[in-house]
Amino acid sequence: MTTTANAKSVPGSTSSDAGPGAPKTARGARTRARILQAAEDTFGTLGYHRAGITDITRAAGVAQGTFYTYFAGKEEILRELVRDMGHQVRAYLAAEIVGVGDRLQAEERGLRAFLQYLFEHPSLYRVLQEAQFVDESIYREYYEAFGRGYLRMLADATRKGEIRAGNNEVRVWALMGMSNFLGLRYALWERDVPFDEIVATISDLFRHGLALDGKEKTQ
Amino acid sequence: MTTTANAKSVPGSTSSDAGPGAPKTARGARTRARILQAAEDTFGTLGYHRAGITDITRAAGVAQGTFYTYFAGKEEILRELVRDMGHQVRAYLAAEIVGVGDRLQAEERGLRAFLQYLFEHPSLYRVLQEAQFVDESIYREYYEAFGRGYLRMLADATRKGEIRAGNNEVRVWALMGMSNFLGLRYALWERDVPFDEIVATISDLFRHGLALDGKEKTQ
DNA sequence: CAACAATATGACAACTGATTCACCTTTCCG
DNA sequence: CGGAAAGGTGAATCAGTTGTCATATTGTTG
Structure with a gap:
């Protein structure tokens, strides 16, 4: 039990390695x-x-044994699940920000969409966060995939002059962290602040910073 | 196993309820x-x-049974641990930002101190995050305590005119989320970006926002 | 429709790990 | 010194889980 787990230890297993055997009929x-x-x-x-x-x-609604027809074990189904759920959120978010004017607007829409998604799919948070402690690589994969897409968008925005130049990688992690916590607090724990206000607050941060306008200069 | 757990279900048990019995001698x-x-x-x-x-x-270096002389079970020791660790980080961070000029500087120092602390005490992250799924209230307590202190500081800063007016509660959660993710990524996973650069990136966000200076107005 | 492959079943073997408990050792103090 | 309270021990108990397997059912194809 010291190994970092991995039933099928094929190194570069890109996608659905579906354990014991992928279903061969529609019923399966x-x-x-x-x-x-x-x-x-x-x-x-x-x-x-x-x-x-x-x-x-x-x-x-199946017998215990049936489980093992499709999955090697508890850990593998978790892996599969996180992969699936990851695709779904990303698809959802991508669809929500097509055609927006600039990055700042995309951030607003994206944040609201994320809060909404989390509210409608609360399992995402739990499954994902817990996966972290079952097998860290599942979790890292998720955020690294997410981050790659995000980074590409920020790089684009920088090129187009929509946002200030800066370390976009670091920004990506900061932004993902914000969404995550805001989602946990305001979409899952307690819906005591309307999403609009949350988005407005963060939008203000993005548009003006925290400092009083023009008061501080880059040191 | 359906109940939300709680050995000693006294509602308002403020602090060290130390389960079975607090030690009565120095040895204990x-x-x-x-x-x-x-x-x-x-x-x-x-x-x-x-x-x-x-x-x-x-x-x-003790026998199994000794454990139960001081703790009611695995869950209780986790609770105790999170409480302890929470006090420690907060004390550390508080000490690191005494006497700084303004809030923006405090944010910089605070973020760097947090990254440093996490690097030196990696258990904090794991214990805390995992506690979330053992008993959510432990986790909420931690962040709510943390958030209360943070909120007080932001409110002060608003009053003093050091930062823009805005929903400070929401900001607190956004800021905690940022630190958390930045810490996970850059202090625990991979130290491939110097803390200075991370702090500089976030500081720039706080001082100027993400938008190009003065380009965007509040809509 | 016979025969074979894919699915599905659910009892159960094998194991893990938390907690208990009857008993021993150390410390403290009148 | 004596004995009671506190501290410490670890084998045994006990509840719950995973994963297996021999068997039954369903679907498919020549």
Whole structure:
């Protein structure tokens, strides 16, 4: 149990390595999907550790053994899940910011969309954050993928002169951190501040900084 | 196992409810402290779930049973630990920003100090973040305490005219999120960007925003 | 429709790890 | 010194989990 885990230790396993065997019929595909969905719900509610395979299969309406027809174990289904959910958020966010004028507006839309998404899919937060402690690489992969896309957009914006020059990599991590915490606090814990106000506050930070306008100069 | 856990379910248990019994001699106090320290190391390295009571007591150099002389169980020692560690970071950060000129400078110092602290005490991140899924209230307590102090400072700064007026509560969560992610990425995962540069990047964001200077107006 | 492959079942073996408890050792103090 | 309280021990208990397997069902194809 000292190894960093990895049933199929093929180094560059790019995508769905689907463990034991990918489904070969439509029925199989459907069952696999049901189990995956059940895992999302179960992990989302009980958390990874409290959730048993039993809970997942019960929620999916299949027998325990069926689980192992499609997944090598609990850890593998988590990996699969995070990959899936990652694709979904990114797709959602990308769709929400197509055609906006500039980066600042994209940030506003993106933040609001993220808050909304998290509110509608609370499992995302839990599954993702908990995955971090099951296998750090799953988590890093998610944020690094997310970050790459983000970085590209900031670089574009810098080139177009929409934002100040600066270390965009660092900015990306700062921005992801902000969204994450704002989402946790205001979309998951307590919806006591309207998303509009949150977005406005952050937008003001992006447009003017925290300092009084023009008061401070770059030292 | 459905309840949200709580050995001693006294509602307003403010502080060290020290479970079974607080130590009554110096020897006892020492042993308790050794166990707490061992728990920090063990949770920090293996994580909460992989760490067994056995691992903790072995690291502390005591027998299994001794653990239960001072703590009601695994969950309680985690609670205690987070409380302790919380006090320590806050004290450290507070000490690092005494006597700085204004809020912007305090933010710079604070961020650097946080990165440094995290680098020197990597367990903090893991213990804290994992606690979230063991008992959310432990985690919320930590950030809410942290946030309260932060909010007070921002309110002061607003009053003194050091920063723009705005929703400081929301800002606090945004700022905590930033530090958290920057710490994870640049202090724990990979030290490939000097702290100075990170601080400079964020400082620039605070002083000027992301937008080109003076280009954008409040809509 | 016979025969074979893919799916599905669920009882259970094997194991892990938290907590208990009956008993021993050290310390303290009148 | 005596004995009571505090501290310490670790084998045994006990609850819960994962993953396996022999068997049954369903679907497919020549």
